[in-house]
Amino acid sequence: MVDSILDRVSIREFDMNRDTEVVGKLERNCEIGTKKGVSIFSNMMGDPFSRIRFYPLHVMLVAELLESGELVGVVRGCIKTVGTATGGTLVKMGCILGLRVSPAYRRMGIGLKLVNLVEEWMLKHGAQYTFLATEKNNNASMNLFTVKCNYMNLSSLIIFIQPTGLPRKNISKDIKIDKLRIDQAISLYKSKLRGKDLYPLDIDMILKEKLSLGTWISYFKDESRMNLNNRENNEDFSDTPSSWVIFSIWNTCKTYELQIKKSQPLKFFHTTLCNAREKIFPCLRMPVSDSLSRPFGFLFLYGLHGEGENLGELMESIWSFTSQLGESMKDCKVVITELGLTDPLTKHVPQNSSISRIDDIWYVKNIIGHIHGKDESLKGPAGNVFVDPRDF
CATH class of the missing domain: 3.40.630 (Aminopeptidase)
Structure with missing residues (x-):
């Protein structure tokens, strides 16, 4: 089943002219249950690149069903250079943001394929490491990145609201x-x-x-x-x-807005800015x-x-x-x-x-070391870090 689905899925770059509205709909339909009786919506203000356009190097990939053209997944990536306290080492790091897969097509390998391809894009553009953040209790995300993608825990943080x-x-x-x-x-x-x-x-x-x-x-x-x-x-x-x-x-x-509405049935909706909503x-x-x-x-x-x-x-x-x-x-x-x-x-x-x-976790992977069969990821824990507002 998984193999047959992946054979029918094409991963390509986002097209602003034809994908903007469809991606917005996809992300609104990425839903998880809740008992709170409300829904959280995000207004992207017509800018699907709102979380990555502040970086000179960025990309947005979509997963498309070949037979119907339906978009069933999306991921964003960007690259920046960071410094570390270890001897002032400079690291070119890729950041994975906003991975979403349509509920009807989850657990079929589409999310993993999106991650692998955005990692390839980062490696091609000179990134040494890939990085992402997820809420501590997001077990599905933790399983994908730590078990299937070989990411390691880099840092634990607290978000105050x-x-x-x-x-x-x-x-x-x-x-x-x-x-x-x-x-x-x-x-x-x-x-x-x-x-x-x-x-x-x-x-x-x-x-x-x-x-x-x-x-x-x-x-x-x-x-x-x-x-x-x-x-x-x-x-x-x-x-x-x-x-x-x-x-x-x-x-x-100035980049996006959030909105709370009472809903029936009781659901939360993932959006392009689901990271902010979840946290x-x-x-x-x-x-x-x-x-x-x-x-x-x-x-x-x-x-x-x-x-x-x-x-x-x-x-x-x-x-x-x-x-x-x-x-x-x-x-x-x-x-x-x-x-x-x-x-x-x-x-x-x-x-x-x-x-x-709420507790937050940062994960990292050395994609150069991974390609060559080595594990030389940044050494954790890194507890005193600068939180880049562009990543939040």
Whole structure:
């Protein structure tokens, strides 16, 4: 049965002119059961490439039935260069995003074929490793990638989610939050990211992207301000306060929207942005209100890095600041961040009852080593990592 199906399936690149509407329908029909009595829909705003177009090298593959032309599967891939804490090693890494197979054609090898071919595309374009993220309880995904595709656990992370519009603690009058110029942010990040287990080398491109609203530092007023102006040596940050946190904000509202609807029968619907849906809504402690029945987006906190002993109040100030910013934006209903288990800031995330959390797992495979019969994957665990907002 599997062989006969695969013989009748062709894998090709996505065609914007004829596949946009069909892929959207396919992903809305990739459904899983739920007891919550609601459905989650995603509005791609007519852009199926919304999760990968920020990368210069990207591809989108579809699985098509030869006899009917029906699309029964889709996968996206992109390539970026990352740095590691191990001797500053540079790695060209491919990222697999948005693997979907039509429910009627699952467990027939189509998903595996899509993965294999997107890996081949990455290898052809110089990638050394392939990478993906999945929610910890997604057993089907874990089985596909670890058992059938030989991926290894790279990192464990926690996603923190808080709805906007809720009562929040006011920012202390002792704390100041200053916005940095892009060149200042680039300089500071390039100096500090080297301590991460994994980080993107093109941080300048991320910060310059129009979806990045800016970068700020939070510190106590009675401490001297970081003197980033007129700095002769951009690597010297000896004048930083004793406790401070840098953070940036990514506006997903401009790339896609999510929507909650009451549904019969009771189902959740996978979408192009199912990654966000799977991670956010199962753990949100919020009702399906009228405000959430309309399309809405969220702000993503990224690039969080802090130093010093008094980080708890500074982290609270960041959440309050970002929530307040989200409230001022049309259709923004949620603030999200993701941190590695061993990231020093993880323990300083506010312990508010309104903040939900869910476990996330990153997997990796050395495709060059795999081709030559070797297993030389990046060494885990990598717990203090930079979460790229383009991948979320």
